[in-house]
Structures are given as structure tokens and as C-alpha cells.
Amino acid sequence: MMGQATPLAAYLLVAALLFSIGLAGALTRRNAILVLIGIELMLNAANLNLIAFWRYGPHPELLTGMMFAIFSIAVAAAEAAVGLGLVISIHRHAHTTDLDAMNRMRG
């Protein structure tokens, strides 16, 4: 099998790296768009895990992992659209995309 060439741990390691990069980006960037990009990265790390676990799982012939991944990508696309829409709307209002300036929802 192909799996013998690359072990599962390698995929998981890549995914973990990807997730960490995404999380770091989302937590450290001030620009809302960059935060969104970070979130996309974390989502894709999750997708990669889904595919990897499906491929090395007990029933690789059932296409379940693929289905999850495609759903997740579709949801991420929708989420990205909503997120970008919000950012544009906030930008129109406040003329900024700086997240630290957007604290009007504070308690």
C-alpha cells in the first residue's frame, strides 16, 4: 500500500504544524483579515486530519473522510464569506480593520 511510504504520524505532524501556525496567526495578528486567514489555516489542518484518519482507518473504501472534508470546506467557504462580509461592513462603519479597536461589545 501507499501508506507504507508515508506513515500517518507524518500527516498528523503536518496538520498540527498547520494548526499551530493558524492559531498563532489568529491570536497575534491585529488585522481582521489576517485573523480570518489564520482561522482558514486551522480549518485546513482539521481537514487534513480528517482525510488522514480516513485513509489510514479501517474502511478506506467508504469515502466518509472525503465527504467530511468536502462538507467542512463548503462550510469554511461560507464562513469565510460571512467573515469577510462582516469585516467589510465594519470597515465601512469604523474605517478600520484593527480588531483591538473593535471593542464596542464589551460588557
Add this chain to the structure above:
Amino acid sequence: MLMQEMASVSFQPTTNCGPPGICDYLWLVPAVPIIASGVIGLLKQQKRRTAATLAIGSLSFSLVLALVAFVHVVAGWTHGVAVRETVNFTWIQFGASNVDLGWVLDPLSAVMLAMVTLVGLLIFIYSIGYMAHDENYTRFFCFLSLFAGAMLGVVIANSMLLFFMGWELVGLTSYLLIGFWYQKPAAAAAAKKAFLTTRVGDVFFLLGIVWLFAQTGTLLFYNNGAGSIEHGALAALLAQPAALGLSAAGAIGLLIFAGAAGKSGQFPLHVWLPDAMEGPTPVSALIHAATMVAAGVYLIARVYPLMQAGALAGGTTTPLTVVTWVGAFTAVFAALIAVAQNDIKRILAYSTISQLGYMMAGLGMGGVAVGMFHLITHAFFKALLFMGAGSVIHGCHEEQDVRRMGGLRADMPLTFLTYAIGMLALCGFPLLFSGFWSKDGILEAAQHWSVAKTPFYMLVFGALLTAFYMTRQVGYVFFGTWRGKKPARESPAVITAPLTILAFFAMALGLIGTPAWPWFRGFIESRAVPFEWHGFMEPGLLALMGTSTVMVFLGLGLGWRLYGGQAPKPEQPDVLEKALPLPWAWLRDRLYIDELYGFTVIAFYGWWARVADWLDRRVWGGVVAGVAWAFRGWAHFSRFLDMNWVDGSFDKGCEELASGGGLLSRVQNGRVQTYLRILAFSVVALVAILIWSSLP
């Protein structure tokens, strides 16, 4: 003599109504005027013609029914039946006893029904003319109609309670009508005085009713032998002793007489009747001369078996003796006062009191027929006199002082003629006039009274006084020359026509009560009366008639001698006043009975009111203030608890909640990345816990 006659009743009595007859519809006689009164009460003030039509129409209906009933009783009598038809029904039932109401048709009620409806109708018609310029014409007819209905209710009542209801209703309408011109303070005061004075008698009357009910368990007069004034109940009442050697029957009789004395203006409860003349003259004629004041006499006549219970043949009873003495005293007492009055209506009012005294004395000494005959004849001629006086007052532009009148026989010929007839009937002018025969019946009974002769002499003296004061009045009003300001004028036909009809009755009614043909007495006592000339030949009767005639002529002559030519002018003293100034002043001031009451009853009442006022302010007021003070103290304590304890703990709890919320709200700083950080940290912590806990 009289008692033996009454014992010889051979007529068969009827006790119930049989097939639907007039008795079944007798209730309509009072009901229709009362309903008419209710309808008139709803009318607008401007609907004058409708109001008068309704009142007169309803009373005409009652008159027709009453005449049918009267004819029915007379027809029964001519066929040898003593008609006494009753309709009784249970009104309230409580426990084992009932309160029954009902009505009765017997000679007594039939005669009264005919008299009240006829006189009432004539006075209603007269009121159209007399009240023509009054703006409250509608209200007047409403009250008048209510009065007529209530009075007719009294007349037909077969139950003490129904009698009392009607009795109180006539008292109420009397109050309303005396105070009809309530904007006059004197009229308002007179109305109150009449109401309160009669109330004194009514309290005793009510006590008598309650006692009678307690003793006999029924308030019906006649109930096929089970009524309260029939043999069974009377025997029980006689057997029951009350205080002061009286039987229960005697005590109840006295209590009922106290009620009758209040209504019929007997001494010492007569003080309201002269003041009641503040009401419109038709009211004086209808209520305070012809009908309502006669209700007391009618009451005694109605409960006569009770008043008479326990009398031996030819004897008398305590209640009847009291009735006689009070009546005879009132007759003379009021006639004396009438001599010195100057208000045309007040003279007639005292005359009414005096004549009511005659009726009471007649009842006390001679029986129902004697008293009732005078009641009926008096109703006609006194209504005639009052309406004549009203016509005079009307013609003289509302002047009531006889000293400011004079010579009216030329200006008001028809009024003069009818007034003279009424005056001669009242004086008891021999042979032609009804008053002579009815008064002679009373004098004859007084002559034969077994207890004392004094009432006889009192009543004869009263007859002299009656003739004297009426001659004085007529001399003042109709003879001499005009002493007023504007000249008088004759009243319209709507006023004089009823006068003429009443004048006819004032003469003609004598025909049914002569000794030769005592139709009325026979009718009331249910005996056959043949026409016999030798009725006049009874021992002493002609002598009595002679005495009474002499007295009347003496009174007339004396009056004519003193006042016939030219009565004194208003500013001059009266002829008698010049001769006897001191007695005159006493009589003019009504023998100071009002002042006596002012010093005793009213002063006591005022004193008692002040005591009550003091008690109210100091004692009861103090108690109330104390209770209020205690509650205020309690409220202050409550407030302290609330503010310092309940509120404190609650406020503290709220503060804690608020500060806790403040702390929590710090976390929500509105920065998305903070949330994300917390999230990431939490996830990391969670994963760390999971890993740590899954370690072997």
C-alpha cells in the same frame, strides 16, 4: 238601649267571596290611583294636561268600582244578608306563622270607599282650577293620586299590616303635600311637624299591632272566625291580663287609639293639624278635613269589636271610655281655640279637630254607626267649607286673614251660597242639613251614656261654640264691607261646580240618618230599618233636638250680634278681645300647647341632643382617637422594621449581585482575540487534562 239593638242582629253573614264578584277586584280601587301616580311621577313637568287626566281618570275608575261595591253591599243588605266578603292571602311565611294580607268588603268599607272616591274626585277636579298657576302641577297630581290610592288601601284593608302600610303612606303623602310649597319655611316646618307628631301616635299603634300579632298570631281582621277581632281571638285577649287591671284587649285597644289620636288630631297630638294648613287648600280639604284625619276614626270603627271586647250589656270598656273622654275634651278644646283665630283655614282646622272629637266621642258612646255617620257627613260639608275657603282665598288674591276680607256675598255669590250651606251643616242647623242629624246622633248617645253625663254637656257646649265661631267667620268673610286691597272676584266654574255638588250632599245626606228612617245605622249594623214617624217619639229625643236647636240658634244669634253688622278692621281689636282681653289672648295663642311642648318635649329633646353631642365628641370621639393613636404607633413600628431590617437585607443582597455582575462583565471586553485566546487556552488545558487523566 243601643247595645240591645245591636244584639238583635238577625242577618245572615257572608264570609267569603263566592264566585268571582266585585270583592275579587276590590284591590283595583287603590291600585289604579297608585299606578297612575307612578306614571305621573315619570312625566315631564310640562305634561300638565296628561297628569291631570291620568289622576282624574284613575280616580273616576275607582269611583265606579267603589259604587259597584257599594251597590253590591246595599243589594245584599236589602235581601237580608250582612255582607262581609274577604279575600286573604299569605304574604310572608316564617316558621309556623304567616303574615297574611287581605281586603274586606262590608258596609263600613263600602261607605268609606264611596265617600273617599267621590269627595276625592271632586277635589281633584277642583285642583285643576286651584293649582292652575302652579308650575309643579304635575308633581301635585302625582302626590294627590298616591294619597288617594293609599287612603283607599287603608279603607279596604282586612289586615292590620296592610292598614298600617296604607296608614304610613297617607302619612308620607300628607308630609309631601303639606310641604308642597317647600320653599316657604313655614310649610317645610309644618310638614316636619305633622310627620313627627303623627309618628308619636304611630309608634304606639305599631306596638299595639305587634302585641296583637304576638297574642293572636294573625293580623287579619276577619278570617272566617279566625281573625284577630273575631270571637275566638277576643276571648283569648280578654283572658290575658296586662298591667293596671287591663286585659290585653284593653291595652291593645288603648295603643291603637293612641295611633288614631295622632292621625285624627285628638288632644294632645292635635298640634300638627292647624299648621298643616300651610299646604295647598285642596290638600287641606282632601287630607286634613275629609279623609286622612278621618282615618283614625275609621281605625277605631274597624277594630270596634276589639275596643268593645268585654263590655257587658249597656256597659262600656276602658278603651271606649278613654276614646269618649279624649274626643269630648278635644271637641270643646278645639272649638274654643277656633273662636279666636283669624286665618280662614286655621278656623276650619280647629273646627276639624273639634268635629273629629265629636266623631271619637260618638264612637265611644254610641257605636260604629253614630261615629261613622258624622264622619261621612262631616267629610262632605268640611270638604265643601275648605274648598269654599280656597275659592275665597283665590278670589281675594291669596289673602287668608278674615280681617282683610268682608262683604264677599256680593262679589262671590256662588261661593257664598255653597259656603253658607256648609257652614249651616257644620253648625247643625235643624232639619235641613246633614250635620244636624249626625251631631244629634252623637248627642243622643251621650245623653244615654251610662258612665257620666259630663261629655253630654261638653258636646252641647261644643255645638254652641261651633255655631258661634262659624257665624263669626262668615260674618267676617261674607258680610260687612270689603276691607282688603284689590277687589275680590268669583272663581271659575271648575272650582264652583264641585262646591255645588258637595253642597247638595251636605244637605241631602241628612235624609239617610234621621230618627224616623235611620238608614245609615241600619246599613252599618246590618239591620232592617222600616220608615216610622214615631222614631221621633222616643223618650227624650224631641227634647234633645230642641236643646240642640236652641244651642245652635244661640250660637248663631250671638255670632250674628257680635259680627253680623260690621266686623272690626284688621288694626282694630276683635269685639270679644275688647270685652275679655285675657281669655282672648289665651285662645288666640292656642292655649299655649305649642309653647308647652316647646318647654317640655322639645327642650328635653334639645338637652338630650346636647348630651349626645357631648358624649359623641368627648367619650366616643376619645375612644376613636385612642384606637387611631394605637394604630399609628403600630404603623410606626412596622415602618421601622421595614426600613432597617427587611429593606437592609434585601438591599445588601442586591448590592452583592450587582458587584458580582460587574466583576463578570470585565471578562467581556469586546475584543474577539481575547475570547479566542481564552478558548485556545481552555482547549489546551482540556487536552492536557485528558492526556493526564488517560495516563496509566
